[in-house]
Amino acid sequence: MTDPDWTDSDGNSNLHDQDDSTRVQYMVERIQAKLHDYEVYDFPMSEVRALNIFFDLAQEVRGREMFYAVCMAIPRILLGLESSIYILEDEDTFVLGGCSTGRCDREATRTWDHEFSEHPVISDNHLFIPIQSNPEYNDMLPFVPPHNILGIFEMHPCRALSEHDRLFLTKFINRVGFQLHHRIIRARNREHIRFIKSLVQDIGHNVIVPNMYFKLYFNRLKRQIEQLHLVTTDILSLMSECAPQKCTTEGNRLARITAGIEAQYQEIYSHYETTSMFLETLLRRRHFEEGRYVxxxxxxxxxxxxxxxxxxxxxxxxxxxxxxxxxxxxxxxxxxxxxxxxxxxxxxxxxxxxxxxxxxxxxxxxxxxxxxxxxxxxxxxxxxxxxxxxxxxxxxxxxxxxxxxxxxxxxxxxxxxxxxxxxxxxxxxxxxxxxxxxxxxxxxxxxxxxxxxxxxxxxxxxxxxx
Known part of the structure; x- marks a missing residue:
């Protein structure tokens, strides 16, 4: 959990605003507090090794199912417990993620109830422990999880568990939560990257290429304006020879309109050129492929x-x-x-x-x-x-x-x-x-x-x- 002395009103860490020495001092204090906590926990070597093995394998395996298998194997090896994992799919619905037994008889979905709550619960020889998120990164999830809970870790049989066993399982599942949270974020980032790559191709096909046709239309319009200039010049020449003053006046008005159309064309074309350059520069494919301006x-x-x-x-x-x-x-x-x-x-x-x-x-x-x-x-x-x-x-x-x-x-x-x-x-x-x-x-x-x-x-x- 984040130290409240180092968070803003929204619970977000503000350590990035501090200087290096302040951040180092903060971490020294946190490490000292953790050392004290572990002295109080008094975990035997088997439990310490189990936590280390969990971290090693969590980094090693790929895929959500294999990660769940690692999580459920630890309670089985240490305490002989079978388990199942439920993941919060939306604010109200838990979906079964995996079971440690070959044939899983657990319900496929659950909602918040007396067993699925924000606190550990023992019910009918089953222990239910909430899987906590990392509040620092809740904004990167599809939705903000209620009570900072990503899911529920269910284990059985639990009648013979000691208070120390429950403490170890709670601390272990806290670590499961943080690892799961980062896996969800990584999966979303991969989906985001796949979407961006697809979007870049769509931009090229549906935006950049059609935009190039505007230049063709502008060239055609420019030729029509040039023809209008020529016709206007011919008309004014003929009017000066044989037309009355009123016709000459109207001819001059036509010339001014033609000049105004050309001026408007030049202004629009100038904006088009600049906008096209900006568009093609900002939507450059390599920006999206490399995740930065190139x-x-x-x-x-x-x-x-x-x-x-x-x-x-x-x-x-x-x-x-x-x-x-x-x-x-x-x-x-x-x-x-x-x-x-x-x-x-x-x-x-x-x-x-x-x-x-x-x-x-x-x-x-x-x-x-x-x-x-x-x-x-x-x-x-x-x-x-x-x-x-x-x-x-x-x-x-x-x-x-x-x-x-x-x-x-x-x-x-x-x-x-x-x-x-x-x-x-x-x-x-x-x-x-x-x-x-x-x-x-x-x-x-x-x-x-x-x-x-x-x-x-x-x-x-x-x-x-x-």
Missing amino acids: LDKREVNLSKTIMEPLLDRFRQRFDERGIQINLALGGAPDQTIRLIMDRGLISQVFDNLFSNALKYTEPSTLPDGRRGKFISYGWQILKDYFSPNKPGIRMWVASTGKPLELKNSMEVFKPGFRADNVAHKSGTGRGLYFVRQVVELHGGQVGYSHTGNSNEFYFILPFEHT
Whole structure:
């Protein structure tokens, strides 16, 4: 069981929040307490060996049935007891998992009753001991087990059992519970992995491939718009020669409509390209196969390939919010930067930073006296940043506004974190955590600072280039 002094209000261990020395000291105290407990238990060598053998065989055997066989063999060898194991299938139903006898006459299912309870029970020469879960990991089960119970271990004949025998069986079945709990979790994880692998194939077939056809449709639409331009030009030419003024006016209106359709097409196509890149990057098959983000690093023109498409994507939304892009806060240098990175993931890093700027930018006064809502972005090469002859490139997005209320500047990059003074804004607290994951996967670092009148989010990557 978990020590209550080291748990939160939900019963979860908070030792991961402590430093190493505190955790070691806690474990020293727990080991000393366990040594004292075992002195009190006074288990003979045969019982100690039985526990050790159980742990060895529990790690050795595969399959739930073989594990049950190991569990039921221990009481038979030590105390001559036959047994059966019931597993909680849902909150109210126990299902027979196995019997130690060749022919099992036990009921296939049971529900909570005077024998199947949260405490050990002796009934009609049978001993019923609940199989306890590990509360630390109940959230990883299909449902939260009532009373932290995974099942019931039934044994007989039990009239001749001493108090010491019952104590040993209780402690043994506690260990059965923890082992069973982890086996259930591992089985669910294997099912989860199988599902993910199947899902990846379905994504490729049902999402990625159909999405590629949109490009074909866009190309067809583009050719139709080009034809519309040509026809409009011909009509205007003919009208200028022989048509009255009203027809010429309508022709000009047709030309403006055509130009508007093309502009809308270009905007939609730009969003399609970006969304398709994000979709294919996030749903990359290797992410699911390896259980982590996997980089596809190539040489990238930072300005042309990443920043300009993103700025086109956000410019109208910035305008609608009255946000100006102003490099007075510090801006992008003029030189062309080519470096090796995962274009899709780094594009999404900047997309997250621009999305935050869109939501959180506030009015402020610039050093030159202008007042309004401003953002800027930029990059700077840092010589020998990571080590001699290993430069870094620092990239950032800054936006005007009050500083975030943080105890530590890095806590803003934790999953689900929301600063108190922006908690009223919509958001999940996942965006900056994603930024941190991608940057650290590139071997880089993230950071936040408030400089003068703006909030700056930055990251530093190794400056790799050909």
